[in-house]
Amino acid sequence: MNTATKNLEEDHIHILKLTDVMRAVTLYEKPNVENIESIIDIIRNFADGLHHAKEENLFFPALEKKGFSAQQGPVAVMLYEHIQGRNFVKGIADNLELYKKGSKAVVSEIYQNMSGYADLLFSHITKENNVLFRMADNTLSEVEQKNLLEQFEAIEQRRPARTSANDYINRINALALFYKV
DSSP states (O other): OOOHHHHHHHHHHHHHHHHHHHHHHTTSSSOOHHHHHHHHHHIIIIIIIIIIHHIIIIIHHHHHHTTOOSSSSHHHHHHHHHHHHHHHHHHHHHHHHHHHTTOGGGHHHHHHHHHHHHHHHHHHHHHIIIIIHHHHHHHSOHHHHHHHHHHHHHHHHTOOTTOSHHHHHHHHHHHHHHHTO
């Protein structure tokens, strides 16, 4: 049976590939501005804008109805880490703008934020896949999982042109090919 947790885990496969790309980017002396801007867009609109939206607006509230707390425990940790991730992305974007204006000294800041994001997401996804989602699988009924999955699919179908999950996955795959990861 396809479930809400499996849908989220599928997203994780592609997000982890993007973090591999980010690690590869940091190995270059000179940043590829276009590729980093693409990475920022993918994070903001796929990893955060779609995936985290499914979690924060639907999945976590469903777990709260089952007794999970948003103030402590695994859901609270995931929410806090989403905020940390957004801060890393802001650091990448802000420093990339400075780089584009001629400040070459910020390359290390761009790369530190990219590495921080990649490390955070690897740990975050490991916790979700191995702990939180397994707890959810034991807590949510088949009907609840199915309802959540239908809501996820509705969100995915309402995306504007060229912003579907598959569009972002194709862009991740193109970057992975470019960086040979």
